[in-house]
Every structure is written in structure tokens, then in C-alpha cells.
Amino acid sequence: MDLQATLDRISREVRPLLSEGQVAAYIPELAKVPREQFAMAVTTLDGQVYRTGCADQPFSIQSISKLFAVTRAFQLHGDDLWKRMGREPSGTPFNSLVQLEYERGKPRNPLINAGALVVTDILCGSFDPVEAEVVAFMRRLCGNESISYDVDVAQSELATAARNRALANLIKSFGNLDHPTETVIRAYVRQCAIAMSAVDLSRAICFLAHRGTQPFTGEVILDGSSARRLSALMLTCGTYDAAGDFAYRVGLPAKSGVGGGIVAHVPGEMGICVWSPGLSESGNSLAGWRALELFTTYTSRSIF
Amino acid sequence: MDLQATLDRISREVRPLLSEGQVAAYIPELAKVPREQFAMAVTTLDGQVYRTGCADQPFSIQSISKLFAVTRAFQLHGDDLWKRMGREPSGTPFNSLVQLEYERGKPRNPLINAGALVVTDILCGSFDPVEAEVVAFMRRLCGNESISYDVDVAQSELATAARNRALANLIKSFGNLDHPTETVIRAYVRQCAIAMSAVDLSRAICFLAHRGTQPFTGEVILDGSSARRLSALMLTCGTYDAAGDFAYRVGLPAKSGVGGGIVAHVPGEMGICVWSPGLSESGNSLAGWRALELFTTYTSRSIF
Amino acid sequence: MDLQATLDRISREVRPLLSEGQVAAYIPELAKVPREQFAMAVTTLDGQVYRTGCADQPFSIQSISKLFAVTRAFQLHGDDLWKRMGREPSGTPFNSLVQLEYERGKPRNPLINAGALVVTDILCGSFDPVEAEVVAFMRRLCGNESISYDVDVAQSELATAARNRALANLIKSFGNLDHPTETVIRAYVRQCAIAMSAVDLSRAICFLAHRGTQPFTGEVILDGSSARRLSALMLTCGTYDAAGDFAYRVGLPAKSGVGGGIVAHVPGEMGICVWSPGLSESGNSLAGWRALELFTTYTSRSIF
Amino acid sequence: MDLQATLDRISREVRPLLSEGQVAAYIPELAKVPREQFAMAVTTLDGQVYRTGCADQPFSIQSISKLFAVTRAFQLHGDDLWKRMGREPSGTPFNSLVQLEYERGKPRNPLINAGALVVTDILCGSFDPVEAEVVAFMRRLCGNESISYDVDVAQSELATAARNRALANLIKSFGNLDHPTETVIRAYVRQCAIAMSAVDLSRAICFLAHRGTQPFTGEVILDGSSARRLSALMLTCGTYDAAGDFAYRVGLPAKSGVGGGIVAHVPGEMGICVWSPGLSESGNSLAGWRALELFTTYTSRSIF
Secondary structure, eight states: OOHHHHHHHHHHHTGGGGGTSBOOOSSHHHHTSOSSOOEEEEEETTSOEEEEESTTSOEEOTTHHHHHHHHHHHHHHGGGGGGTOOOSOOSSOTTOSHHHHHTTTOOSOTTSHHHHHHHHHHHHTTOSSHHHHHHHHHHHHHTOTTOEEOHHHHHHHHHTOHHHHHHHHHHHHTTOOOSOHHHHHHHHHHHHTEEEOHHHHHHHTHHHHTTTBOTTTOOBOSOHHHHHHHHHHHHHHTTGGGHHHHHHHTOSOEEEOTTSEEEEEETTTEEEEEEOSOBOTTSSBHHHHHHHHHHHHHHTOOOO | OOHHHHHHHHHHHTGGGGGTSBOOOSSHHHHTSOSSOOEEEEEETTSOEEEEESTTSOEEOTTHHHHHHHHHHHHHHGGGGGGTOOOSOOSSOTTOOHHHHHTTTOOSOTTSHHHHHHHHHHHHTTOSSHHHHHHHHHHHHHTOTTOEEOHHHHHHHHHTOHHHHHHHHHHHHTTOOOSOHHHHHHHHHHHHTEEEOHHHHHHHTHHHHTTTBOTTTOOBOSOHHHHHHHHHHHHHHTTGGGHHHHHHHTOSOEEEOTTSEEEEEETTTEEEEEEOSOBOTTSSBHHHHHHHHHHHHHHTOOOO | OOHHHHHHHHHHHTGGGGGTSBOOOSSHHHHTSOSSOOEEEEEETTSOEEEEESTTSOEEOTTHHHHHHHHHHHHHHGGGGGGTOOOSOOSSOTTOOHHHHHTTTOOSOTTSHHHHHHHHHHHHTTOSSHHHHHHHHHHHHHTOTTOEEOHHHHHHHHHTOHHHHHHHHHHHHTTOOOSOHHHHHHHHHHHHTEEEOHHHHHHHTHHHHTTTBOTTTOOBOSOHHHHHHHHHHHHHHTTGGGHHHHHHHTOSOEEEOTTSEEEEEETTTEEEEEEOSOBOTTSSBHHHHHHHHHHHHHHTOOOO | OOHHHHHHHHHHHHGGGGGTSBOOOSSHHHHTSOSSOOEEEEEETTSOEEEEESTTSOEEOTTHHHHHHHHHHHHHHGGGGGGTOOOSOOSSOTTOOHHHHHTTTOOSOTTSHHHHHHHHHHHHTTOSSHHHHHHHHHHHHHTOTTOEEOHHHHHHHHHTOHHHHHHHHHHHHTTOOOSOHHHHHHHHHHHHTEEEOHHHHHHHTHHHHTTTBOTTTOOBOSOHHHHHHHHHHHHHHTTGGGHHHHHHHTOSOEEEOTTSEEEEEETTTEEEEEEOSOBOTTSSBHHHHHHHHHHHHHHTOOOO
16 A cells, blocks of 8 residues: 555545535634645654645644643543543533533543543643643654644634633532633633644654554653553544544544544554544534545554 | 411421521531521511511522512513523523523523523623612612622622533523623622511512502502513522422412522512521522411412 | 403404414324314303303313313322422423433423323222213313213324323333323323313313312312412413413413313403414414413403 | 463453342343353354353343344445434433434434334334344354244343333334334344353354454355444444443443343454343443453453
8 A cells, every 4th residue: 555645545535525614613713714725644653754735734733632631631640530530422512511510510531621621620730831731742742842832723712712611610610620710721722722733743643553652752651551541532532422423434543623633543553634624513624534534445444 | 367476476387497408508608697597577568567587687688689680671671681581490400501501591581590690791781880780779679778788798609609600601602691701790699699688678579569569669660561470480480490399389479599588479468578598409498488388378378 | 341352352363373373283183173263261250151262162172181180180199199290390392201311200290291191190090991080070070061082083192192102101111100001191192182162171170260169069179278289380380381481471370282272260260261273382372372361461360 | 372361360350240240120030140150252263262151151132132133234224224323322321212302213323222223123124023033143143043032031021111112102203113113122122132152142243353254154244344334333332321431441342231241352353252140330241341351451452
């Protein structure tokens, strides 16, 4: 298989989808991003990088940051994390309060907004400011010191964060948020506003494909068992309320963001990132999802 | 019927209940109120006042304020109010977010927290500060210029208002809150912290028993039809998730608060207020509820 | 006030509404009923009858039967009824299973389908067949021996009772149904299929307006306190998920059915029945509801 | 790695758990099964069988049958299946009606009761009786002609199937069940009552580990892509409301049943079945789950 030829083929085939999705409208700064863009990058564990489209252009990683934040929290606290949140798919939209109320402020998993807010609260106990630590972690994983968060996107999101404030306050009302709501919200939106390229993210995710060790630096991020466990979490909870469909169609552990990015990995082989800002109804990148589906079909990769 | 003798009898009969309820614990300042207190006051439309217990001692009216705030908003906007909230019983606890999410930020009625926050938001469009206007309205209704809100209770409530902030932000995320969340929350907790005596409240409510006109001053608060309509709302929505049971057992339009007060009225005859800080599981005053039940039994009053 | 003139006026004024509502479509036999019909009857406690429209034409009483079934069960078991169901408004549609599952098979109240099925189950413990007993009760209340249930409607409803079977089986799964599901369902649909005229029903309801005693026969159906309590239940739970709005607009205890009938009463004065088959979205007769609203406006009747 | 030694070790280590779980009590015939039993069988794709405990003793496969029924339906209808059900985790207990009502009779996935009832309804369109076809399918997959369903268990389950009847009727009320409810329920409980041994099931599942082709007979059950997709479905939906936790701890596609069995597979390598009747709160075999967790730890198998 020629990976580069495969990416080129996928790039051509997803083109008709680029005009179909909807750019996330509820964050004004994101709504300005031109829709008809596409990028895909693959980094193999031996360090080869394959790319197509604007794969070096930074985009807003948004919820993809949740995966790296929970990794950092897991490094610090291990299975103690699960005292404050579950690891089950939610079965409801990513920002729903219903389940959170029924389950008394304990979020379903760390990859939906409610859980990610609790993860941020946990990180607030060790770092100040949290967003600087997450940025530093991303830089280390990618070997790219220029990564930072986009101040305009963060500001735009902070001004329209009513739903996240509702979640954080509901969690706080049940005693599951230690720090002031606004402190947590501020760190959370800044971490979401981190800008990275598809190449960066395909590289950052490689430690999960490589049993917890970042292959390019040799840094042990997690032990092998923990890396597998976070990958399992990605599969069951990483693509909002469409995780079942994603597992069915794509069959790789992945995490998506409303900025239009999706990171995924093939265990033992490679890290992958796709980006296209147009979203489907489920909040996942329309062309990005399709690109991953074509990728696993053309390369016969799947964890199943 | 000798009303005074009836009140005295009720006062004796509810005594064993005074040690059973629980004082509202989630507002620290309220948790300090000694539990074993009872007051009852009746003001007839001809101005006679009957009282038992500490009927002149001010207590925190809490959610009872919702009734007067919605009256004030109704004076200004009439049936336009119902564009922003419903008038159906909620079937869920007073501070639940579940229904609010399913019904996209439109509260079920103005007598639960979510609806009362929208009412406060509406009043914010006309008054600044809102709490001063509500206090002025209460003073006018009672003819008691000393009524004000308790700064310590308001401060205590503001510090523990996570659930109300969750509600307000959820409403805001659906576009049903015009003013800044903290502005609305501040006015709301101050209005809840108004302190009044049972005698004051039994007098304040008389305009609803008298077809909308305050009998002692002749001030037309609402037209007759509107007064009846607000009374209907009290019956179906005034006692949290126990409105059906209250209508069944007591049979009068009423509004309760977690401070332990309940106001009610007998149309055409009288205003009533009971107070006892111990609450039942439904969040209504245990002894107060029982006192009203005994009152309608002994006096054969009921709207049915 | 001239009651006859009032009814005539109302009859004229609701005419434009007759073509707007939707006849209940889910029971094929009911779907055949011509929509543009209207009837209204008032029976005063001294036995005078006022009528307009086709007030002597029998129609399918449907859920109105729930009121009389629970009266009969209340006669037998009194407050023991409430061990098996609540008396709170449901806040959800009349045939919803959601609340029933959360509240472990205990229906919210006896005037929604779930509760009425439990009432039928209770009556099954005393009568066989239950529908014959309910028919006999209705005959006695009206002094009309020709009342019976419509076999075609019952058969039609039995064939399309999937939702009611779902409710009954869910209740049974929680152990709150003693008799075989099909036995209960059969009795239930037959009782719903009872056909009565507006005049019949305006007469049948008079015992609730008269403190429990049927004024024309002197038969004590319930004691005064129980009669008031059932009236309270009608107000908070009698018109499906629109009970708050009905109390607000009409202000009388009432019970509606999807056949297009609504019974109501003015305590101490009269029984009322309206009928028009076209329903609003809330499942209540569109013209019937409006007629009652006009009636309370023109006659200044309201319990508030 | 010595698979036999691994199974023996696991068998010793799970022994303390055998007295902790609860045998499914809601089906009387299952409640009689002695709790302290354990079996585990592994069949590799080259036909080797490893076993420990009572691995040849048939047990009631219960919900494990859902996996084989949906496979059969998928053979016939392919992706048309998803017009009538989803493929998302439910986030609620296996027999919940709540989501089914909100989502208007379309079950979340074919591996919970609601979805399995629709699968049975679909099979009713091609086979009569359905249970005979499912039995024949199981016999063919295992090469064991003695497999059949247990009449006593089926009868016992039929007598206590109120919850499943509620589900089936609710689905029917939304028009998503073509055949009579009782026809579907009867076929469903019989298919659940199929008795098989751990060895049988470890063999039956091998086609999913082998890209859709049963390795011992060469029969193509599904194409490779479809086999992977059903495996994905197992991972996200196969262990009731604990699928996230199972993926996290075990990391293999699996399907459990309340009879205490769990089937799983390691893609490209082997089929696995564990059995122990004691269940955890999530309705999955307590010792069986732990055995699979130990197995993936000791053999370093995981799809992640």
C-alpha cells in the first residue's frame, strides 16, 4: 500500500462533501473559518509523515483537547479519576444537562463537556494556569514549540459559554467542582482554543498507538495498559453521540472537535489527523469522518 | 365560627410537628433559624387581623416572593409574559434542569426557580435595582414601610447559588435571558431574602382574595379576571412538586417558600399566612401545611 | 343572568372553531365521528336543565370515565387508593411511560391512562365485569337506564391499544397490577367506550358540586370532604398536560376525554358538560374548552 | 504463552468471586441455577479448544442470542436494518422504555431488548417459527446438532415477560413492529432460552474473529467488512450499560447474557466464552467479566 497515494485519492473523493457540512456557529470566531478546506496527515511510528491538503495550517482543536487533558490528569491521578466521573458513553448530546442531573453531578465520561470541566478542575489543583500546562504538554508531544492557544477564539468562546457555565454550576451544586466556576471555565475555553495543524496532531497522538510511549522522544506518557484503556475510552466516547456509528463505520479509536478536526490512531502503526470545518448534525467533521472511513477501507485497517 | 379560637386550637394541635421537619440547610444563613417556631395570621377583607404564635416576627419569605414578582410583571406585560414561560405544573422538583433542557429554556411556570429567574429578568428591563421595586411593592401592599431584605441571607444565598446559576445560564444558552446572569441572580436572591411577618403577608395577599383590589387602600393591583388567573396558577403550581397533594388536602390557592412560610387566601373572604421553619421532603413547611389543612377542615373553607 | 341565553350565545360564538380541531385519529371508530358538532348542557342543583346543540346525542365519553371509575374505587377503598398511585399532575402527555418508569410503576394520578389502568385493576378485585359496574353507576347517577358502552368503539380501541398495553405491562413489571393485563385492558376500553349525552353527563357530575350527594336522588356518593378532594384532583390533573392552562383560563374542576367531551362543575351550583369532537393539540375539545371559558366569563363563575 | 495454563490460573483466581454475584432472579427458572459455577473455553481459529471448569455444560444463553439473531437478520437485509433501529450505545439500562419513547419507537441498537425485539420481528417476516431458524443457525455454527432451547426456561420467561411486553407494545404503538406482539414475544423468549455450552459458544463466535467466515466449515457468514462492523457494535453496545467500562477493562468485542455467559473474540486469533451465573449490578457475569479481564492481561490481547 502506498500511503501517500491513498491520502491523495481520499482528498479527491471527499471534495464534494466540503460544501455540505455546517461550520460551528455558536462560537462567533469559529464561524468565520472558511468551510471548504480539507487536511489529512498520517505519522507512522517510525516517524514518516504523509500529508494532503492544508496539513500544516493550524486550526482550533476544541474538544480534541479533552483527550490530552484527561491523559495529563490520568498521569497524575490514575484510576482515582473515576471517583469523579464515569467512563460510559452518554447516549445524549455532548452538552446535555439531563443525565448530569439524574446522576447527581457525576459526568458520564471525560470526553464530553461535563467531564472535561471536571478534568480541568482536577488540573487546576496542580497547575496555574492550566492552559499553559496543556499547551506545554502538546508542544512536548509534537516537538513544536510554536503551539499556543488563540486568544480571539478563547475570548469569543468565553463570551458565549452560557451552556458550559450551566454545566459547571450544576456540577458545582453537587459538590463535584473544587475551584471557582469562572476559573475552570476560563482554563477550559483556553485549552479548547489551542491551535494545531493536522501534522502536529497526527504526531501528538502516536504515544497511544505505541503503548503509551511517544516513539520520537522515548518519553513514557502512560504505561501500556493505561494507553489501551484511554484508546478504549476514545472508541466508546470520543465522537459525541455518534460513537457507535463511528466505531461501526470507521473502527478506530478517535476524538473529534467542533473545530472540524478528528484525531485517530491505528494501534501499533500510526497516528492520524483529519480536518475539515464543515460539521454533520452529530457535530463531527463531515469530510473528516468520511476520509477516515475511506482510509480504513482502502488500507484494510480496523481494530476489529 | 370564632376565627381566633380556631387559630388557637390549630396552634396547639400542630405543636408536635414542630420538631419533625428539617430547616432548609442549603442556605447557611437560613440553617441557623431555630426550628421550633410557629406563626399564623388571618386578615379578613374588612381588615380584622387574627393571629397566633410569633405572627409579628419577620422571616425570610424566599419563594413566596415569586408570587409578588410575577404579579408586578403581570401588571406591566399581561399575557405577553407567557411568551417566555408556561403556566403548567412542572411535575419535577423546583430546581430541576431536565424539563428546562427538553423544553429549550422556556420554564414551565413563574413559580418555580427557572420561571422566577425569567420574571426577574423581565423586571430588570423596567427597574434598577429590581429588588428595591419588589420591596416597595410589598411595603405598599402591607402598609408597612419597615419591610426590607436581609443582607446576610442574600449574601449567604449568593455564595451558594450554583444551582440557580446553572438554571440561569441554561436559560441564557437558549436566548431566554436578556440581562447578564449575575445581574439577574443578584436581584433574585435579594428578592428572596425579603423578611416579612405572617401578619404582613396575610395582609399583602388580600388583593387576590378581593378580585385584584387591595381592600385597605383601594389600589387596583390587577383586574378581577387576572387576579383569578394568578390564583389558579397558585393552586396548580404554588407548592412545588406537591401542588396536587396540597390542592387535595387543603384546597386553597397558596404559595410556599423554603423559609417555612406559606401564603394562601379564601376568595372573597381573607388572606392567610402560616410560618414554621421545619420543612417536609417536598420543601413545604410541615407544620404550616398541617395548620392550613386543619383551618379548611375546621372552617369548612375550600374553593371546591 | 339568563343561563339559556348564555348557552345560546356561546353556541353561536364557538361556531368558527368547529372546523379547526382534529378528531382523535388513533381510534378508527372515533375517527368516523363528524367533526362539526357542538353540544352544551347545564344542570343546576335544583334540577333545571339548560341545553344547546345536540345535547341529547350520546358520544363516546372516553377519559371522562376515569373520573367516575376513580369515584367508585374511592367509595370502596378511600385513601388506600394512594398506596398505588399519586395525586400529582404529571407534567407529561397522558400516555407517557417515562415518568412511570422513573417512579417504578406508580402512576402520577388516577386521571391519566396509567393511573386509570390501576383503578380498573382495583375495581377488577370487586366486580366482574368491571365495565358493567361502571355502566350501572353512570345509569344511577343520571337516572337513565339506556346508558351502555359502544361495542364497535370498544372493539376498535382494543385493536389499537398498543400504547395502553405498554403502560399496563410496565405497571405489571413493577408489581402494581394484580389481574391479567388483557383483563384490565378489556374492562378499561369498554369503560372508555361508554356513550352518554351532554345532558346525561351534566347530571352525573352534580354530586361533586353538591358535596358528594346526588341532589336528585339523595344518594350519598361521597362525604363532603372526599367530594372536594376529587374536585381538587380534577382541577390539577383533569385536562391532561394542559391542566394549568385550563385552571388559568376556565377556573373550574373538569375532566376531558378524547371523544371531545368535557365535564365540569360550579361548586354549590351546577354540573356542566360540553361536547365537540375536534381536539386541540393538548387532546382537549377545542370548541368545548372555549365554551367553558366563555361560560365562566359571561356568568362570572370561577372557584377562584 | 500456554493458553491452557492461563485458563487454569484464571479459574483459580476467580474462585472467590463465585459467591458474590446474584443469579438473575426475575426469571424463576434461571433463579434455580446454582451460583457457584464457572466455565471458560477458548477456540483458536485453527480449531484448538482450551477449556476449564464445566465448559461442556449447557447454560441459558439469554441475550447472547441477540448477537446471532442480528447476524442472521444482517445476512438477509444488510444496512436496511438500520432503518428500524440505531447502532448507538443506549446509556440506559437494557430494558428501559424512556429512550424508546423519546426516540419514537426506534431502539438504540439491536443488542438491547427493544432492538432485539425488532430483530425478531424482522426475522418473523422470513421464518416460522423464528426460534427454529436461530437454533438451526447455532447448530451450524457449532457443528453441534443437539443444541435446542429449554422449554421450561422459555415458559418461565413467557410468564414473567411484562417488561418485554411493555417494550414490544410501545414499539408497536409507533408502528415499528409488524407482527402480533405475542408472536414476537414468544419467538424472542424461546431464542433467549437456547442452551449451549461454553465450548459451543467459543466455537460459534469464531466467524467474527475470522472476517466473517466460519473457519471450521468455510461457510461465509458475512463479508469481512460486515463482520468488523458487528464486532464494533459488540464493543459499544454488547454489555448493557457497562460497555464503556468493559471496553476499558477488557478491550475485546463481547456480548453478555443474564444467564451468566459472555462471548468475546480476539480478531484474527480466537473465540472465547466464559460462564458463571452470578451477576454484578450491571447484569453481567461477575466472575466471567473478571476472567476476561485477567485473560487480556495475561495474554496481552486487546484490540487497542
